[in-house]
Amino acid sequence: MRNLELKHLKNFQWPLLLLLVLVVAAIPVPDFWIYQANYIGIYSITCLGLVLLTGILGLTSFGQAAFVGIGAYSTAYLTLNFDLSPWLSLFIGLSITTLSALVIGLITLRMSGHYLPLATIAWGLSLYYLMGNIDALGKYDGLQNIKSLSIASLNLGQGRIFFIFTWICLILFIRSLSKFLDSRLGRAVRAIKSGSQMPQAMGINTFHFKVLIFCLSALLSSFSGWLLAHFQHSVTPSDFGLKMGIEYLFMTVVGGAGYLWGAVIGAGIYKILDDQLQVLLPMLIGTSGSYEVIVFGMAMVLILKYLPDGIWSLFGGLNTIEHQHELWADAEPLPAKTQSNAGEVILKVNKISKRFGGLLAVNEVSFSIKSGEIKGLIGPNGAGKSTTFNLITGVLPVTSGEVSFLGKRVEHLSMREISQLGISRTFQHVKMIPEMSVLENIAIGAHTRGHAGITAALTGQDKREESRIFKEAHKQLLRVGLGNYMNEPAGNLPMGPQRLMEIARALCADPTLLLLDEPAAGLRFQEKNELAQVIKNLKAEGVSVLLVEHDMDLVMKICDSLVVMEFGNVLVEGSPVEIQNNPQVRAAYLGTEH
Amino acid sequence: MLDGTTNGAVYGLLGLVIVLVFSVTRIIFIPQGEFVAYAALSLAVMQMGKVPGTIWLLLILAVVAALMNSIEAQRHGQSLSQIFKIFLKTIAPSLLVSALTIWASPLHLPLLIQALICVFIVTCFGPLVYRVAFQSLEDASSLVLLIVSVAVHLAMTGLGLLFFGAEGYRNPPFWGDSFEWGALRFSGQTILIFALSLVLIFALWIYFEKTLTGKALRATAINRTGVRLMGISSRKSGNLCFTLAALICAVSGLLIGPTTTIFYDSGFLIGLKGFVAAIIAGLTSYPGAMLSAIVVGIIESFGSFWASNFKEVIVFTLIIPVLLWRSIKAGSHEES
Numbered sequence: 038m039r040n041l042e043l044k045h046l047k048n049f050q051w052p053l054l055l056l057l058v059l060v061v062a063a064i065p066v067p068d069f070w071i072y073q074a075n076y077i078g079i080y081s082i083t084c085l086g087l088v089l090l091t092g093i094l095g096l097t098s099f100g101q102a103a104f105v106g107i108g109a110y111s112t113a114y115l116t117l118n119f120d121l122s123p124w125l126s127l128f129i130g131l132s133i134t135t136l137s138a139l140v141i142g143l144i145t146l147r148m149s150g151h152y153l154p155l156a157t158i159a160w161g162l163s164l165y166y167l168m169g170n171i172d173a174l175g176k177y178d179g180l181q182n183i184k185s186l187s188i189a190s191l192n193l194g195q196g197r198i199f200f201i202f203t204w205i206c207l208i209l210f211i212r213s214l215s216k217f218l219d220s221r222l223g224r225a226v227r228a229i230k231s232g233s234q235m236p237q238a239m240g241i242n243t244f245h246f247k248v249l250i251f252c253l254s255a256l257l258s259s260f261s262g263w264l265l266a267h268f269q270h271s272v273t274p275s276d277f278g279l280k281m282g283i284e285y286l287f288m289t290v291v292g293g294a295g296y297l298w299g300a301v302i303g304a305g306i307y308k309i310l311d312d313q314l315q316v317l318l319p320m321l322i323g324t325s326g327s328y329e330v331i332v333f334g335m336a337m338v339l340i341l342k343y344l345p346d347g348i349w350s351l352f353g354g355l356n357t358i359e360h361q362h363e364l365w366a367d368a369e370p371l372p373a374k375t376q377s378n379a380g381e382v383i384l385k386v387n388k389i390s391k392r393f394g395g396l397l398a399v400n401e402v403s404f405s406i407k408s409g410e411i412k413g414l415i416g417p418n419g420a421g422k423s424t425t426f427n428l429i430t431g432v433l434p435v436t437s438g439e440v441s442f443l444g445k446r447v448e449h450l451s452m453r454e455i456s457q458l459g460i461s462r463t464f465q466h467v468k469m470i471p472e473m474s475v476l477e478n479i480a481i482g483a484h485t486r487g488h489a490g491i492t493a494a495l496t497g498q499d500k501r502e503e504s505r506i507f508k509e510a511h512k513q514l515l516r517v518g519l520g521n522y523m524n525e526p527a528g529n530l531p532m533g534p535q536r537l538m539e540i541a542r543a544l545c546a547d548p549t550l551l552l553l554d555e556p557a558a559g560l561r562f563q564e565k566n567e568l569a570q571v572i573k574n575l576k577a578e579g580v581s582v583l584l585v586e587h588d589m590d591l592v593m594k595i596c597d598s599l600v601v602m603e604f605g606n607v608l609v610e611g612s613p614v615e616i617q618n619n620p621q622v623r624a625a626y627l628g629t630e631h
Numbered sequence: 632m633l634d635g636t637t638n639g640a641v642y643g644l645l646g647l648v649i650v651l652v653f654s655v656t657r658i659i660f661i662p663q664g665e666f667v668a669y670a671a672l673s674l675a676v677m678q679m680g681k682v683p684g685t686i687w688l689l690l691i692l693a694v695v696a697a698l699m700n701s702i703e704a705q706r707h708g709q710s711l712s713q714i715f716k717i718f719l720k721t722i723a724p725s726l727l728v729s730a731l732t733i734w735a736s737p738l739h740l741p742l743l744i745q746a747l748i749c750v751f752i753v754t755c756f757g758p759l760v761y762r763v764a765f766q767s768l769e770d771a772s773s774l775v776l777l778i779v780s781v782a783v784h785l786a787m788t789g790l791g792l793l794f795f796g797a798e799g800y801r802n803p804p805f806w807g808d809s810f811e812w813g814a815l816r817f818s819g820q821t822i823l824i825f826a827l828s829l830v831l832i833f834a835l836w837i838y839f840e841k842t843l844t845g846k847a848l849r850a851t852a853i854n855r856t857g858v859r860l861m862g863i864s865s866r867k868s869g870n871l872c873f874t875l876a877a878l879i880c881a882v883s884g885l886l887i888g889p890t891t892t893i894f895y896d897s898g899f900l901i902g903l904k905g906f907v908a909a910i911i912a913g914l915t916s917y918p919g920a921m922l923s924a925i926v927v928g929i930i931e932s933f934g935s936f937w938a939s940n941f942k943e944v945i946v947f948t949l950i951i952p953v954l955l956w957r958s959i960k961a962g963s964h965e966e967s
Contacts, residue, residue, distance in 0.1 A: 097778065144951060152954045154777055155659070155910060159950040162903070166944045283781055290778065328793060334786025338764050338779050345775070 051212050058204040062197045071200050073312065075268060077305045078203035082261035084289045084300035085210055086254030091286070092294030093218070094250050095230035096146070097154040099282045100161035104255040106168055106277025107134050108262025113180040113272045114173065123186050127263050131256055138255035139248070146247045161279040169274040179273030186267045195268060203264060210257065211297050213495040218297075220494035221480075221487040221506060226250055228470055228481050235468035237452040238430065238461075239546065240485035249491065280330070287337050293347025302349050307333075360476055360524065365508035368501070371486045373547050374459060381408045383581060384429070384460075384550055389438030389448070391424050398424045400605040401438065406550065411572065411582045413592040413613075416602035417625060422585045423465070425602070426554055429583075430462050431455040443549065457485055461548030463539040465555045471528025475519060475538055478527045480510040482545030513541040517571050533564030537571060550581045557588040569595055593617065601625070637821045637890065638904075639928020640828040643921040644883045645905025647835065648876045653909075655851050655872040658765060661780040663880050664902025665787035670753045670884030671893040672791070675800035677745045682736040684794030686729040689755055693725035696762040721762075725755050742803065750881040757877025758870045766866060784899065791895035799897070802888035824886045831879060832921060848872060904931065907950045 062071070083105055091097050111130035115121045121129075145156040169177045186193040186202070193199045217223045226246050228236045233243040266272050275281070284307065292303020314329035344350065384406040391399040399421045406412050414422050427433040429440055431452040440448040447455050456462070461482070469478050483506045489499035514523060517537040522530060527538060536556050543551055553572075557565050565588065572582065572595050586592050592599065593613045601608040601616060603625045609616065616622055645663060652660040673683035697718045704714045728751045735748055764783050768776060839845040851858045851868040859865055887893070887901060908924035931946050 099781065145954070152910075155906075156951055156954045158903075159907075159947045159954070163944045163947040166947075170944070280785075283785060286778065287782070328789050330785045331789035331793070332786075334782040334784070334789065337782035337785070341771075341775055341779055341782070342767060 051208065054208050055205060058201055058208065062201050068196060071197055072195065073308055075195065075200050075203055077301070077308045078200070078207050079261050079264045079268060080285070080288060080304035080308060081207050081301045082210060082264070083258045083285050084292065084304050085207075085214060085297060086257035087285055087289040088294055088297055088300045089214065089226075089250050089257075090254040091289060092296070092299070093230065094226055094247065096247065096251070097286070098157040098254075099154060099279065099286055100157035100164075101254070101258050101285045102277045102279070102282035103161050103164040104134055104138065104258035105262035105265065105281075105285075106164060106272075106274070107137060108259030109266035109272045109277065110168060110174055110180070110262075112263045113183050113266045116184060117180060117182065123184070123263070123267055127260070130263055131259055134255050134259035135252055138252045142248045142251040142255075146244065146251060157282070158279060161282045165274055165278040168277065177274055179271060179276075181271045183266050183270045183272070185270070186264075193267075199268060203268075206260075206264075207301070211301075214297055216497045217491075217494045220499055220503060221484060221489060222246070222249075222491060222494045224473070224477055224481050225484055227473065231470060232468065234432070234452070235464065236481070236484075238456050238464075239481050239542070240453055240456045241481075242453060253491075284333065287333055289347075290337060291340055291347055293349030295346060296349040299347050299349035303347065306348070310336075360474070360507055365504040365511065368504035368508045370512075371483065371505050371509045371547070374549065378408060382406070383408050383443055384583070385439075385441045386425075386429065387439040387441070389425070389428055389440060390436045391421075391428055391433060392436045398605050399428065402602070402605075402607050404600045404607065404610060406581055406583055408549075408581050409576070409579050410597050411576050411584060411595055413596035413599040414583060414585045414602065415587070415589070415592055415599055416608070419604075420602040421605040422602055423554070424605075426462075426552065426583075426585050429455075430460065430552060456546065459547075459549035460552060461543035461546040461550070462552040463536070463543050463554055463556060465558060467532075467535045467539055469527045469535065469538065469542075471526060473527055474524045475522045475527050475530065475534075476507065476510050476514060476524065478538055479513055479541045479545050480506050482513070482542035483509050484546075486547060510541075510545055513544045516544065516574070517541045518567065531564075533560050533567060536560065536564075536568065540571065544575075544580075548580075550583065551575070553582060553584045553586075555585055555587060557586055557591050565591060636925050636928055637824050638887070638931065639908075639925035640824050640921075641883050641887045642901070642905040642908050642927055643924030644828055644831060644879055644886075645902055646908035646921065646924045647832065648879050648883075649906055649909035651835075651879075652872055652876050655848050656761075656765070656769070656776075656869045658776045659780055660876060661777075661899075661902070662760065662784040662787050663876065663905070664898030664900070665784060665791055666753055666756060666877050666880035666898070667884035667887070667901055668791055668893055668895060668898030669756070669787075670749050670881040671802060671888035672795045672800060672895065673749045673752055674746055674802055674885060674888060675893070676795065677732075677736050677749065678742075678802065680737050680739055682733055683749075683752070685752055685756075686732050688790055688794070689725045689752060689759070690729055692756070692759040692763060693722045696759045697721040699762065725759065728752055728755050746885050749885060750878065753881035753884070754874060754878045757873035757875070760877075761869050761873035766869065769865060769869065788896050788899065791898075795895045797895065799892040799894040800888075801892045802885070820886075820889050824890075827882065827886060828921075831882065844871065904928075904946060907946060907953075910950060911953050 061074075083101055086104075087098065087101055090101075108130045111133050112123055112126040115126040115129060116123055141160060145153055145160075168174055174180065185195070186199070188202075191198065193202050218227065225236060225241045226249075228239070228241065229243050229246055236243050236246075262277070265276070269276075288303035288307040289300060290303070291306055292301065293299025310332070311329055314332055318328040318332075340347070382405050386402060386404050388401040388403050389399060390397065390401055402421070402425055404412070414425065416422050424433065428435050428448070431447070431450055431454070435448045438448065439446060442455070442458055442460060445458065447458065447460075450458075470481075486509070487499075487502050487506055489502045493499040493502075511523070514520060517540055519534055519537055519541065522534060522538075527535070530538065540551070540553065540556065556568055556572075560568060569591055572584070575582065576595070584592065584596065593616075596613055598610065598612050599616045600610045601619075601622050608621055608625055609619055611619070645667070648663055649660050652658055652663075669685050673685050676683040700721050701714045701718045704717050709717075728748075732748055732752060735745070760783065764779055765776065768779060771779075837845075839849055847858070848868050848871065850861070851865050858868075883901075884893075884898070891897075904927055905924060908921075908927050911923035911927070927946065927949075930949065
């Protein structure tokens with residue numbers, strides 16, 4: 038009952054917030070605070086972009102202020118010199134921003150680790166000096182006398198009407214973005230933060246998503262710059278310098294980089310603190326100057342030390358989105374691939390080799406897998422099993438040899454392309470998004486089976502496809518026997534269910550061939566039995582599996598045939614019984630008597 | 632051209648610092664510019680016969696660090712006298728240097744002695760900044776360290792404004808003579824910069840190759856856990872490394888002080904150029920950092936000749952293709 042009420046409340050959450058904005062504007066709040074709130078709204082929009090980029094995608098940017106600058110300067114220049122309507126210049130500004138974000142993004146987003154944040158510092162600085170040195174943009178004095186925004190004959194001005202406009206925009210942005218994060222594309226973005234290998238293996242083009250989010254955050258910044266220019270009626274380079282870029286990051290980190298509302302909290306705290314300090318500190322110190330940075334710097338260090346998830350984490354906590362059965366009750370199932378006939382060869386590995394410098398890790402390994410077959414790849418430590426696995430899935434390039442899948446050569450395709458062809462895998466060390474629910478984690482597997490684009494995701498037009506995806510994810514969840522864990526954060530699961538979840542995620546991609554990388558590693562006896570049962574059930578349903586495994590018991594129990602590797606070579610291939618009785622295999626595992 | 636190479640030599644020193652700090656602690660040392668400016672400006676203030684404000688900050692930091700150390704010692708259940716000892720040990724160098732400064736400032740001592748005192752002051756900052764801001768975060772990801780680093784930079788810039796005010800200073804050269812050699816004119820300062828840079832680089836090389844502590848630092852850079860298992864404290868390494876870094880920064884600050892006017896916030900730009908150099912060299916190679924720093928210096932002076940307003944734009948845009956190249960070369964090392 039309580040749940041139901043909560044859900045109803047949730048439906049009214051957004052209208053209520055909008056109403057709140059109107060109420061605040063209507064009651065006699067002092068003008069000073071409305072003025073502050075306008076700044077907070079403007080800053081929050083930029084910070085939203087940073088939340089997406091830094092908190093959710095995991096890319097730190099110190100250069101966001103530069104995009105605010107592009108938005109602000111374009112509208113200032115165009116409205117002053119060509120007397121364009123601000124509404125037109127908004128779109129021109131956004132287009133310029135998109136173009137520059139694309140160029141910068143395509144160059145810098147390929148960088149890894151700390152190289153990217155350093156690059157953002159570099160272009161933040163370059164752009165600042167550029168703005169400060171161009172005559173047409175008023176050099177370091179900037180541009181003045183920019184007109185106010187107006188809708189028809191209604192002047193938005195700097196007061197309450199502007200406040201309503203800005204905050205409604207802000208709330209609508211937050212609503213769209215929270216819809217986006219709860220969509221197929223949003224899940225893909227959230228998956229990228231913890232490394233690109235898993236998303237790639239699920240067919241997600243990680244680079245594409247990085248550029249997308251980068252552009253999206255730049256657009257938000259540019260929009261906020263447009264607002265700022267018409268709100269302040271002037272722009273100067275120092276509003277968009279590296280210092281401001283750092284301060285935007287400060288707001289985001291303080292508020293909570295992982296939460297959309299953290300942006301608003303952070304911007305609020307920053308603006309109020311900034312204002313108080315600018316009055317207070319010079320009074321304390323006796324001379325004027327921008328001393329507030331001292332406090333900001335120290336506050337940032339303290340917050341990173343003691344509250345690394347920001348202030349919103351105090352209220353928000355873990356933000357798993359609960360999904361209910363009703364959502365997909367009457368959704369159609371996702372279209373499935375036609376599977377090949379049992380007994381047909383689907384994967385053919387022909388003399389593949391891999392050389393690491395002087396070490397020949399895999400030497401002319403050949404085997405094939407038939408549809409509906411469970412093949413085990415076993416061997417002592419260092420035999421080259423994992424390398425072979427990585428060669429097939431495209432993690433590593435082959436030195437020589439061929440891999441064909443369904444008659445198509447795949448050895449030079451990327452991980453992502455191979456997965457799109459229908460090879461789906463799990464990982465030796467479970468790779469999941471701990472904050473996402475089990476169901477959502479599994480739904481990542483269905484990424485390539487959906488088609489809704491970014492606009493659909495932002496506006497919530499992808500509802501039907503979403504419910505189809507969740508129906509599929511739920512089906513796979515039940516298939517591996519995790520029905521009880523549906524809305525549990527994946528990080529709370531014990532090891533055994535985590536492995537099963539990975540299998541369900543791989544199955545969600547509707548694979549022709551399932552590759553399991555040591556699925557029994559680290560499992561307890563009971564968990565191993567459950568795993569064996571799941572794999573047996575899959576076999577009964579006609580799924581083909583390649584299994585790399587150490588656990589002899591498990592392998593002997595469930596595999597149809599085995600390939601034994603030693604020192605990079607295939608030692609022998611045959612049925613479990615043949616392998617068990619093979620003297621060479623015994624020698625490889627137990628040593629020989631001399 | 633010559634200007635370029637001299638500035639380049641100083642950028643090179645700073646590049647070395649970045650490489651040193653990054654490789655030992657994984658911290659990208661953004662606040663180094665403030666160390667440079669503090670050194671140059673402290674000297675300028677002492678030249679006027681006043682006590683530089685930096686020592687008050689030094690004392691405050693020392694007290695904070697000492698308190699942090701004491702609290703930690705107390706948590707480890709050490710006795711009161713031990714805690715007191717630790718407190719004194721942390722605070723002693725700063726106290727001594729501050730006392731020296733207060734005593735020496737009004738005396739109008741010779742330039743070189745004043746310079747030496749400034750080096751002491753700034754060097755003391757190194758380990759204290761490490762203790763207060765970074766030490767408890769030593770296991771954090773390098774991104775968090777980077778953000779903290781930027782935050783420290785921000786705070787130190789503000790404090791710089793507080794101590795030195797908004798006006799800039801230009802220090803007198805240490806060696807005012809100049810020499811002519813063919814068509815080239817060397818000033819004494821230029822020669823000094825080159826000589827000192829070379830000496831410092833050589834000293835660093837000796838230190839890292841030949842001494843045990845130097846080797847320990849290098850080992851920390853390669854494998855922190857392994858080093859801890861071998862009984863080398865990664866904290867001590869961090870401390871030592873920041874001390875060295877602060878020392879080099881102080882020297883660079885004094886060297887560059889006479890060639891250009893230094894403001895409270897100029898350190899950042901100077902540091903960033905060292906930074907560009909370090910990044911070109913991949914953050915790991917000392918001679919590489921030096922060489923590329925000289926290149927940066929030359930590009931900058933050509934830049935200021937052709938399009939003086941855009942010289943900063945040129946230098947910092949330059950970094951992006953280099954970063955890209957570096958990043959591609961480093962490959963995508965996946966977390967495991």
